[in-house]
Amino acid sequence: MRKTFNTPYKEALRERILAASGVKRAGLVLKGAKVLNVFTRELEEADVAVQDGFIVGIGAYRGEEEHDLTGRIICPGFIDGHIHLESSMVRPEEFERAVLPHGTTAVVTDPHEIANVAGTEGIEYMLRETEGLLLDVYVMLPSCVPAAAMEESGAVLQAEELRRFYDNDRVLGLAELMNAPGTIAAEDGVLSKLEDAARMKKRVDGHAPGLSGKALNAYCTAGVASDHECCKKEEALQKLRRGQWIMIREGTAARNLEALISLCKDPWASRCMFVTDDKHPGDLRRLGHMDWIIRRAVLLGADPVTAVLMATLYPAQYFGLRENGAVAPGYRADLAVLTDLEEMRVERVYKNGRLAAENGRVLHKGIPSAVCKKGADGLGGRVLSERVPFVPHGSCPYAGSKAGAGRRYSKGHSADSERTADKGAAGTMDTRCRFSARGGSGQRYRKTGGI
Numbered sequence: 001m002r003k004t005f006n007t008p009y010k011e012a013l014r015e016r017i018l019a020a021s022g023v024k025r026a027g028l029v030l031k032g033a034k035v036l037n038v039f040t041r042e043l044e045e046a047d048v049a050v051q052d053g054f055i056v057g058i059g060a061y062r063g064e065e066e067h068d069l070t071g072r073i074i075c076p077g078f079i080d081g082h083i084h085l086e087s088s089m090v091r092p093e094e095f096e097r098a099v100l101p102h103g104t105t106a107v108v109t110d111p112h113e114i115a116n117v118a119g120t121e122g123i124e125y126m127l128r129e130t131e132g133l134l135l136d137v138y139v140m141l142p143s144c145v146p147a148a149a150m151e152e153s154g155a156v157l158q159a160e161e162l163r164r165f166y167d168n169d170r171v172l173g174l175a176e177l178m179n180a181p182g183t184i185a186a187e188d189g190v191l192s193k194l195e196d197a198a199r200m201k202k203r204v205d206g207h208a209p210g211l212s213g214k215a216l217n218a219y220c221t222a223g224v225a226s227d228h229e230c231c232k233k234e235e236a237l238q239k240l241r242r243g244q245w246i247m248i249r250e251g252t253a254a255r256n257l258e259a260l261i262s263l264c265k266d267p268w269a270s271r272c273m274f275v276t277d278d279k280h281p282g283d284l285r286r287l288g289h290m291d292w293i294i295r296r297a298v299l300l301g302a303d304p305v306t307a308v309l310m311a312t313l314y315p316a317q318y319f320g321l322r323e324n325g326a327v328a329p330g331y332r333a334d335l336a337v338l339t340d341l342e343e344m345r346v347e348r349v350y351k352n353g354r355l356a357a358e359n360g361r362v363l364h365k366g367i368p369s370a371v372c373k374k375g376a377d378g379l380g381g382r383v384l385s386e387r388v389p390f391v392p393h394g395s396c397p398y399a400g401s402k403a404g405a406g407r408r409y410s411k412g413h414s415a416d417s418e419r420t421a422d423k424g425a426a427g428t429m430d431t432r433c434r435f436s437a438r439g440g441s442g443q444r445y446r447k448t449g450g451i
């Protein structure tokens with residue numbers, strides 16, 4: 001995991017223990033709020049003591065610095081367990097500026113679309129551009145580039161090309177294994193990728209709409225631990241029964257929350273998490289990110305605390321992020337401060353114990369990322385921030401378009417038709433992202449659909 005302290009580990013740990021025991025004042029104490037305990041599902045009235053980026057105590061504390069949060073609720077920072085960050089159409093540092101104020105402190109991205117265009121250089125770009133962010137950006141390696149054999153992708157990535165990326169400790173595993181037929185047929189190339197992930201003790205995410213019976217058994221036997229393609233509860237239940245985690249997707253392109261809302265309670269919720277998959281800039285600005293999914297889940301009848309757990313503790317448990325997902329001693333001080341639990345209004349966000357955003361504004365000054373130097377045929381030489389600035393509230397041509405608005409809330413569309421509509425809407429923008437435009441996601445869904 002990334003280091004959040006500069007002093008040697010033992011020295012920093014000693015300081016944290018002394019602050020926790022009350023021998024020394026903590027660096028920062030958040031006072032007067034109710035703390036959402038994700039383990040017992042209680043709201044505790046207590047101070048939160050923070051030292052060197054970590055929570056060190058819940059109780060009565062004095063701090064070198066104290067913030068009065070009377071009447072507020074402190075939650076863990078939110079985690080998006082599956083997104084293609086490039087689908088936000090902005091560079092990672094701008095993505096950070098968009099999501100931090102909404103309480104998101106970590107995302108797990110699959111650079112599938114950029115790798116489909118630029119191969120390993122696309123993955124390197126994402127790792128490089130996210131390294132210095134305050135937002136934690138973890139990466140799952142794209143498992144299927146190209147997404148389908150007939151696709152005109154910019155690269156073909158075999159196990160040999162992906163292997164070296166496991167050396168990066170922000171790489172958590174192998175992303176959505178779209179090639180379910182190849183997995184079930186035990187094709188050698190797929191097995192090589194699975195072998196690498198298994199040797200490195202990494203997660204393998206799934207992507208297998210409609211898979212059931214012995215085919216599902218084979219897919220799970222291969223080590224595929226999750227699925228984010230379920231559109232119906234019965235399909236999700238089949239996968240939960242076989243031990244998979246279910247990522248309930250509610251993004252720009254595909255929206256399955258309403259269909260799967262009944263999973264947001266016992267006994268299923270603790271094996272489920274919310275993800276976006278794709279999230280376009282207009283949606284990020286207008287609706288929000290994980291806060292919006294939680295709010296929407298509550299509106300659809302979910303218990304607010306359970307909904308928060310599905311964007312905090314559960315994704316952290318699935319990905320083995322042992323320092324994330326809870327407000328408790330030893331956990332990273334990544335916190336969303338809410339004015340109200342049910343309305344999910346994020347007032348402040350702390351990242352690594354620092355106030356990073358307040359009232360929708362990022363306070364953290366981002367580290368300028370290196371401009372991509374590739375030519376027009378590679379990564380495009382584009383500074384997406386110059387071409388796709390965040391537009392003023394409500395004036396995004398995509399968000400405001402008839403196609404976008406109609407599709408967003410319409411029911412009965414398959415993921416395929418939604419993605420086709422998505423391309424149509426995006427095509428009206430001269431600022432559309434070439435990564436997405438050439439990603440060919442429609443084809444890959446057809447290729448793997450109806451197995």
Ligand SMILES: [Zn+2]
Pocket residue numbers: 082083084110176277
């Ligand atoms: Zn995806």
